[in-house]
Amino acid sequence: MKYIKVGAATLNQTPLDWKGNKKNIITAIEAARADKISILCLPELCISGYGCEDTFLAFGTLVQSQQVLHDIVPYTKDIIVAVGLPLSYHNRVYNTVCLLVDGKIGGFVAKRFLPSSGIHYEPRWFHRWPQNVHSEIELNGEHYPIGDIYFSCGSVRIGFEICEEAWVANRPGIKLAEKGVDIILNPSASHFGFGKYKIRERFILEGSRAFSVSYIYTNLLGNEAGRAIYDGNAMIATGGQPLANSKRFSFSDYQLVSALVDVDLTRMSQARTSDWVPDLTNRIRIPFDYPQVSPSQNIATLPLWEQSATIKEEEFTRAVSLGLFDYLRKSRSQGFVLSLSGGADSSAIACLVRLMVELGVAELGIKDFCAKLNYKLLPTTTITDLVKSLLTCVYQATENSSETTKLAATSLAKGIGADYMILNVNALVKGYVQLVSTALKQPLTWEQHDIALQNIQARTRSPSIWLIANLRNALLLATSNRSEMAQGYATMDGDTSGGLSPLAGIDKEFLRHWLHWLEHEGPLQLSPIPALTLVNQQAPTAELRPKKMEQTDEADLxxxxxxxxxxxxxxxxxxxxxxxxxxxxxxxxxxxxxxxxxxxxxxxxxxxxxxxxxxxxxxxxxxxxxxxxxxxxxxxxxxxxxxxxxxxxxxxxxxxxxxx
CATH class of the missing domain: 1.10.10 (Arc Repressor Mutant, subunit A)
Known part of the structure; x- marks a missing residue:
């Protein structure tokens, strides 16, 4: 039996953050070496960041990516590392993975299948590499293999499926199995979606079984570029059996998992064929010994929350909490400001900020949590102290606002520990209405000017909330959800004001359900938020018409x-x-x-x-x-x-x- 210890590291990268990205990569490599890992897979395009958009076509991005690659090479002594970067070849840009072996560049595998739907737009920047084509590329006077290739390292054959390539029918693993590859590495940048990890798990397990290989999958982690959230899912499997799983939605800079795989065992069910393959055995020294220890060390377990019956609620909580945390620290903001109406949407956002703090502190500890946010730690800092410092909630009343929503907002803000204030903007609203009414020489009435009179109230709330956000160097959070987005049931420059709209990707029906769940159950190992009681008792309403009109969102829509x-x-x-x-x-x-x-x-x-x-x-x-x-x-x-x-x-x- 030939045991090899393999590993997968998820990384929280940022587009074009050359220093930060390099630091995370090197830290993960050093942790892998300390764990005696022989082969390590890092995420797709982790050197440049996946979300570089049109800067992939900038010459400087390609030059910087190569420079970081060469900076990383010396850190790969005594280990094999797969690292992703954009690469120019014959004046075309390719999405590639570089295999680094014992302190040297082994070669580059270029991605063949490029996603072009939804959030992915890879064909705009990258060219698709043709099947069965291999060539050479010159970098700094050295020549390296590039293309649709795999590698022989110390008699172990290593092949690649890069993210999308495992999702297509004609996946490269089929041909790799025919060539007798022992290990398939899958460096990915696969954004989060509800239940999506189950699909990944199926193709990883089935790939390892059908191709008779050990399969190593890794993904990006966190909110990389603003919109997409990556759950940091990493998995290792052999023969259809899971060997290791990473923690998802981690607040750390990286996560590392490892497992022992038996190369001889997978080879027993393969039929080898000959093919051209870069043989790195002679030109690159493999000085490390494969650890001959029992594979019983392999443990693939899922966190308890992933086994719960409320997996969607848990995923939503953890995904948005991590998304808010990374957006806050990467935008260098000093907190959040929120117009808290006492309704479902703004209340959900307020709770998510509280949950962000609770989840982050639970994993990192208060000291490291504050350090990542560049927050000055006080001697008696608690979770409630952090929430009060990071979240400012403002209730802005008009004559159409009810005591019900005011009490709901006040109770929730105090219940989660937010900094809270109340502004009455009714005089400002009346001032605008009178100003325009006088100019038009006609009265403005609800019978004739309903929409305009509703909108001016929402817009009048915007300047004050922006002012508070500016004064606190904080990020203003908009409160619209996807259902309102579909129907335009929002006031531009009113409730849509903000630099980030955390709920615009989720529907109102789920949000209302989630708030009830959060009030009575809450995420596993965290407390529910009973202060949501008054919020959940209400029918959703914009409260922009006179109270006697009994406005509700569902009646309007x-x-x-x-x-x-x-x-x-x-x-x-x-x-x-x-x-x-x-x-x-x-x-x-x-x-x-x-x-x-x-x-x-x-x-x-x-x-x-x-x-x-x-x-x-x-x-x-x-x-x-x-x-x-x-x-x-x-x-x-x-x-x-x-x-x-x-x-x-x-x-x-x-x-x-x-x-x-």
């Missing part, structure tokens, strides 16, 4: 659960209005057909006329594959025909069905 169904069908599944009407007839039988037709028409009318708002929303987190962010996911024309013919067809076909 439609029931949120129904809105969620229509949005998924229309945007994710691209169904026509009539197809959606038929779907609702089956799934929402408690409503009359006439009402369903009205709501479908309302959805498409509001969707098409409000694309300009979606274009202006603050950056949001990607939490699933149903994002409405037009900059990175769901593109729609600002001006369009508005589905006029499709809606007319829906009504006509529904009418004919009724008559028949």
């Amino acid at each position: 439609m029931p949120y659960h129904l809105l969620n169904i229509i949005e998924k069908a229309a945007i994710r599944d691209r169904q026509t209005p009539y197809e959606i009407f038929c779907l609702l007839q089956v799934r929402c039988q408690e409503y009359e057909d006439e009402q369903l037709l009205f709501w479908v028409e309302r959805f498409f009318n509001l969707w098409t006329r409000n694309q300009w708002k979606r274009e202006r929303f603050a950056p949001s987190f990607h939490l699933d594959d149903e994002s409405l962010d037009p900059k990175t996911w769901c593109r729609f024309p600002i001006l369009s025909g508005g589905y006029a013919e499709e809606l007319a067809e829906m009504k006509e076909r529904a009418k004919q069905t009724t008559q028949n």
